[in-house]
Amino acid sequence: MELSEEWKAYFPIGKSLDPPLLSSSSTKLGPLFFIPKPQTLPKPLFSSPLLPPLLPPPPRLSFSHFLSTSSVPYSTSCSIASRFAPTSSHHHDLPSLLSHNRLHLLHSLRHNISLVFFTTGSNHDRIGFFALHVQDRDFKFLGDRNGDVFVSTNHFNHKILSILVNPVDDFDGVSDDSVVGYLMASTLYAVHWYSVRFFTSSKTPALEYVGCKLFKSSSIVSACFSPHIPEESMVLLENGALFLFDLASYVNSQKPNGYLKGSRFRAFLDDSSGSGNYKWLCIEFSWHPRVLVVARSDAVFLLDIRHDESNVICLAKIDMLSPYDVVDEDQFLAFSRAGNDGFQFVLACRSLLLLCDVRKPMMPLLHWAHDLDNPCFIDVIRLSELRSQSRDDRYQWATESGFCVILGSFWNCEFRLFCYGPSSSNEGSTAMEISKFCKPFLAWDLPSDFLLSNQECRCGSCLVREEFSKGALPEWIDWQQKKDIVLGFGILSRDLSELVHESDEFGGFTLIRLMSSGKIEAQRYCASWDLVQSFDAAHRETLFNFEDSLLYSLGDDEYEFPKRFKYLNLEYLRGYLNENLANVLDSKMKKSHKGPLQKDSFSLDFHEILCEKLTICGFGRFRSSPALSIVFNDISLPTSICEVASRQMWATLPLEILLLAFSSYPELLDVPFDDKTIPLEFSVVPDLPQLPPFFLRKPSCRSTRWSQKVQLDDSLVGPVLPLPILLTLHEFRNGCPDPEEICEFSSDAELGLRCNEVMQVATEMAVSDSILLKNDQTVSLADDRDEMWVDSQRTKPFLLYHPVGGESSSIDQLQGNHIYKDEKFTAMITKVRKETDPNNTTDTVGLELFDDLCPIELKFDIPVMNFGPHELEAFKTLKRQFNKWQERFKPYQELCMQNNNDFQKMA
Structure with a gap:
């Protein structure tokens, strides 16, 4: 289909054939590809393992991946692997940690040096720097007396996320220690400022701390220096608040290391201009010191703060890209100022790169399709910086008037160069029409790859080999771990670069880069007509011929223990998760009956010991009291409804089933074990009368592994089988005539019925929190033949309540606005202590002293203890302090007020 010139102008460059805003006149533009200069090697400047930021170690083999690969063919472990969460958010978090340029250059024309700044330290909470000067036509490293880099004296105890530098114009007649620039380091919640000085006499740089600003209400999103006033800077917070800081009065202050005070501008936008699902992105100064451009993930705004009431103009919206956007639910990802006048800015979303002008809101000047994966770094540089020292002056006009946008991602190691500039007189009809009412910009040729490392080749064979090498790595290993990637870079000043390198045919530049291996090196680049060059070294290099990168923290020592995998039979767990445990048990029992009958493993002595223990706990065969x-x-102790229901289910199990739930270590030794089987660990059944599963008991002192030093004993251990297994076996024992009904039995459903029963009974026999009295149906304990619990004249012996720790207000409690909605876990019941006779004036000197501290009955698992006069005096002091705390503790007072008079008397 034939399209007009004007219509094709709305399509992104790179997605349409021959767009009218694309200039490919190479006869006037010159070469726009930049490659490492052939036959040159990078110049090492400094190397240290502390230079690259240590990222969290890559996850080892995850449990879900181990399950899915532990057996072939498909097995039970494979079927439940999907129930576990993926490895982690490791792959999603790491790109954000490398979203900023980690190396910055500050050039001082008067001293003819360049200062290189970066983060360093074990936690990257300090600023490292060194000077780069020229001696004998070579770059020389200038550090401290020990040959190391300079390091800032103070550290922040928090990782530095980004650094920015701002040069100060050199003037004649300045002193030896004058300020040559400023540096700003940002952590998650604080910004720190430094002044940069260079002493000519000693030829040493210095970094002086000016002050900091701590933000407690919100985290820091972006910060920038003013190009108009070097001492001013702006900070943007996550909540949209803006702060303006002026360093002029703090630089030469006699009280360094102080806190800076800035002018705050409250959140200037509401949600009326966006969808609400947005985040603040970046901030930059525009053409005036009090005119700002603020970028958000869904829009860009021009903010004029010259007057008391700020003026806001929307410059761009993500919705305006819908006619030619190729990504659903797109958002802006990167933003930067373009040019020196402050009118233009560049903006990148997931699929497009836009060049905009503040004087033309909602009308991008240019838009490219960048084909990059989540770009996070963007910068604009003049073409004259990249094509300096050119011997051929045929393209002088393009070199002086062109601009280059560098867009990419440090994590993906992908950067592209987008060149643009003004149009000439013969660029087409559309350009001529545009030139009548504004100064037009045209895209100069198609985007090109910008290779930050000389270990890359963009030929087809190398690209295919690289992709196959990435795919061959296991999924838990990032390819960045195997490749030396670039973490930061800067373009060296042409004044310093021309002292070392000779002029090139079409010009070039010197790149200073920070590698993940801990190296800082200089590499010469040159302009070329062709991006793909025949580099023998690049073709010989494979992708993963490096040692493990220092980018990851893998620990100091190697793993010294043998790596052995223990395989577990999870078939019963799978049946329980799929609610068909009865089917699994039924199939297992049918298979076991086909083989020879095994002898009874329970001895008579053990049977007597077990019966005696269970009788003490109330599990006798002929129980005189009901289970509830x-x-x-x-x-x-305070117990949830679910725990009470669980104990009731244990109490209703017959003795024949309970014999399967408990054992002793001598009995467990009769079970056939493999030599490589993990020792079985169980807890000893306590001697005090308790109900299973015996909460708050001591762990066992031994396992099935024993030696001459640890002798066997007859301690009762368990439960050795979980309650769902026992309930299902009990259902089989009842002899249901229909096998399908047995297979439909669910232990979770049985637990839910018991919880409802316990809850209904508890609401009658306990002093209740008002939010729990929702059920009109209650079960009388008269059915349980225990009339002393339902006597209305007696004080109720239990307290039913909902824990309110962390809740916002009593209104939320009354309305049931809790984090967890299931009452069988949130409703707690506990026994109330018995009221003492007020006429009893006998002084208590034992543990009964603590009965007055709270309405809950306290029990101590210690021998009888009596207190002397000193202990009693200390107890009275502590009791007074505790009573004062109870009076100030709002949730406790609200609980007392919500309950009836009986509980208030007890409290």
């Missing part, structure tokens, strides 16, 4: 009464009598 036993369970409530066993409550001694």
Whole structure:
């Protein structure tokens, strides 16, 4: 289909054939590809393992991946692997840690040096720097007396996320220690400022701390220096607030290391201009010191703060890209100022790169399709900086008037160069029409790859080999771990570069880069007509011929222990998760009956010991009390409804099933074990009367592994089988005639029914929190033949409440606005202590002293203890302090107010 010139101008450059805003007149533009200069090697400047930021170690083989690959063919482990979460958010978090340029250059024309700044230290909470000067037509490293880099004296105890530098214009007649620039280092919640000085007499740079600003309400999103006033800077917070700082009064202050005070501009935009699902991105100064451009993920705004009431103009919206956008739910990712006049800015989203002008809102001047994966770095540089020292002056006009946008990602190691500039008189009809009412810009040729490392080649064979090498790595290894990638770079000043390098045919530049291997090196680049050059060294280099990069923190020592995998049979777990545990047990029991009958593994002595223990706990064969009464009598600590229901289910199990749930280590030794089997660890059943699963008991002192030093004993251990298994076996024991009904049995459903029963009974026999009294149906304990619990004249012996720690207000509690909605876990019940006789004036000198501290019945698992006069005096002091705390503790007072008079008397 034939399209007009004007219509094709709306399509991104790179997505349409022969767009009218694309100039490919190479006869006037010159070469626009930049490659490492052939036959040259990078110049090493400094190397240290502390230079690259240590990222979190890559995750080892995840549990879900181990399950899915532990057996072939498909097995139970494969089927439940999907139930576990993926490895981690490791792959999603790391790109954000490398979103900023980690190396910055500050050039001083008067001293003819360049200062190189970067972060360093074990936690990268300090600023490292050195000077780069020229001696004998070669770059020379200028550091401290020990040959190391200079390091800032103070460290922040927080990782530095970004650094910025701002040069100060050199003037004649300045002193020896005058300020040559400023540096700003940003952490997550603080900004620190430095002044940069260079002493000519000693030829040493210095970094002097000016002050800092700590933000407690919100994290820092972006910061920038003013190109108009070097001492001014602006900070943008995550909540949209802006702060303007002026360093002029702090640089020569007699009280360094102070806190800077800035002018605050509150959040200047509401959600009326966006969708609400946005985040603040960046801030830059525009053409005036009080005119700013603020970028958000969905829009860009021009903010005029010259007057008391700020004026806001929307310059761009993500919605305006919909006619030619190629990504759904796109958002802006990178933003930067373009040019020196402050009118233009560049903006990148997931698919497009835009050149905009503040004088033409909602009308981008140029837009490219960049084909980069989540670019986070963007910068604009004049073409004259990249094509300096040119012997051929045929392209002088293009060199002086052109601009280059560098867009890419340090994590993906992909950068592209987008060249643009003014149009000439013969650029086409559309350009001529545009030139009538504004100064037009045209894209100069198609975007090109910008190679930051000389170890890359863009020929087809190398690209294919690189992609295959990445795919061959295991999924838990990032290819960045195997390749020496660029973490930061800067373009060296042409004044310093021309003292070392001779002029090139079409010009070039010197790149200073920071590698993930800890090296800082200089590499010469030259302009070329062709991006792909025949580099024998690049073709010989494979992608992963480096040692493991220092980018990752892999620990100081190697793993010294043998790596052995233990395989677990998770078939029962799978059946429980899929709610078909009965099917699994049924199939297992049918298979076991086909083989020879095994002998009974329970000895008579063990049977007697087990019966005696269970009888003490109320598990006798002929129980005189109902199971629910036993369970409530066993409550001694605050217990959830689910725990009470679980104990009731244990109490209803017959003795024949309980014999399967408990054992002793001598009995466990009869079970056939492999030599490589993990030792079985179980806890000893306590001697005090308790109900399973015996909360707050001591762990076992041994396992199935024993030696001559640790002798066997007859301690009762368990439960050795979980409750869902026992409930399902109990259902089989009942002899349901229909096998399908047995397979439909669910232990979780049974637990839910028991929880409802316990909850209904608890609401009648306990002093209740008002938010728990939602069910009109209650079950009377008269059915349980325990009339002393339902006597209305007696004080109720239990307290039913909802923990309110961390809740916002009592209104939320009354409305049931809790984090967890399931009452069987959030509703707690505990036993209330018995009221003492007020006429009893006997002084208590034992543990009963603590009964007055709270309405809950306290039990101590220690021998009888009596206190003397000194202990009693200390107890009275502590009790007074505790009573004062109870009076000030709002949730406790609200709980007392919500309950009836009976509880208030007890409290």
